[in-house]
Amino acid sequence: MLSRLPLNPLGRKSIELFAGAGGLGIGLAQAGFVPQMVVEHDKWCCDTLRHNHEILGNDDQPSGNCIWRVFETDVRQVDFKPLAGKIDLISGGPPCQPFSLGGRHRAYDDARDMFPQAVRAVREARPRVFVFENVKGLTRASFLSYFEYVKLQMEHPELLADTDEAWEDHLGRLEQHHTSTKRPGLHYQVVTKLLNSANYGVPQRRERVLFVGFRDDIDAKWSLGPGEYTQDALVWDQLFGDYWDRHRVRKKDRVLEGRSLQLSKRVSKDEKPDSFPWKTTRDAIGDLPDPERTRFSDSVSDHRFQPNAKTYPGHTGSYLDEPSKTLKAGVHGVPGGENMLRHADGSVRYFTVREGARVQTFPDGYKFHGAWSECMRQLGNAVPAELARVVGESVAERLNEAEAA
Known part of the structure; x- marks a missing residue:
């Protein structure tokens, strides 16, 4: 039997985007990150989230340790600026159907690709750390440029694409900025890692790619081992x-x-x-x-x-x-x-x-x-809740070490 979630009323504050049924959020909550805002547009997923997380103190609620404020809406309609500087973590699994790499397409024109919205949330809320995950296919050789483009946007969320700018041109500017010795503004140190859930105690061979980024002013040297x-x-x-x-x-x-x-x-x-x-x-x-x-x-x-x-x-x-x-x-x-x-x-x-x-x-x-x-x-x-817990605890440990330094 899987245990219930521990009570955690005083955890670190987080935002969960593209929440789905809540697997990533559950594991991160177990690691001490309490969602202040949970954004998901799918009706059935929102019904699932509300049923399990919006009733406090009910023994039938396996994760009723705190109320999750579920926002059933398109993430593009959410303003994250009022939460600037108040959030420890932003997390989520942005839907990703990469735009064609064959032509000079504008990256932000593809409504199926939500990575730009994840970057916008980071830019506006300025969290201390973010955790985003996606499918293994994103690491295929044919998506190498796109993968690098996503990572550089996360590292430099304030360097926006210009109106009608092709994604290749935006990528070029991001690369130049990344190698510059003068980089004012908001920046993150981003580590990417391909994980097999089975290596972390999940009864499933499920491979996901992880993006973990700590804000530049947080002295956190994050890594995650190969699993036990x-x-x-x-x-x-x-x-x-x-x-x-x-x-x-x-x-x-x-x-x-x-x-x-x-x-x-x-x-x-x-x-x-x-x-x-x-x-x-x-x-x-x-x-x-x-x-x-x-x-x-x-x-x-x-x-x-x-x-x-x-x-x-x-x-x-x-x-x-x-x-x-x-x-x-x-x-x-x-x-x-x-x-x-x-x-x-x-x-x-x-x-x-x-x-x-x-x-x-x-x-x-x-x-x-x-x-x-x-x-x-x-x-x-969904993201396996146990994998999310392992990742969340490793992130929380680095934050604790940075605060103690």
């Missing part, structure tokens, strides 16, 4: 440890599959890894009742069987004794093929909403609004 969890340790535990006994799995059912099977050929009993084992799908959902046998039971919230799961080429579901594959925001077709559990006999079924929430490390009792497909969309877009 490894696949090597998991396979060792399954071959020589008590993994199967912990889960009371019968000997005839103790089967290694997927990457674990491949790795087992080179794991030695005498070389036990110092790391913790990766968390598996079984670790996450093993204590839940089988939804196919209890499909009409209300004993567990949001744990109803969803029929008609099927595989697609390259999308065959998640093995029970490995971390799950990346949950996707799609439902049917190729993206939806990942939101399934694969049994040892090759049969598959969809994850229930509660199982998806466990895989994404949301607290038990967290209520998602909408039909199954809508709830899975919210989960597929």
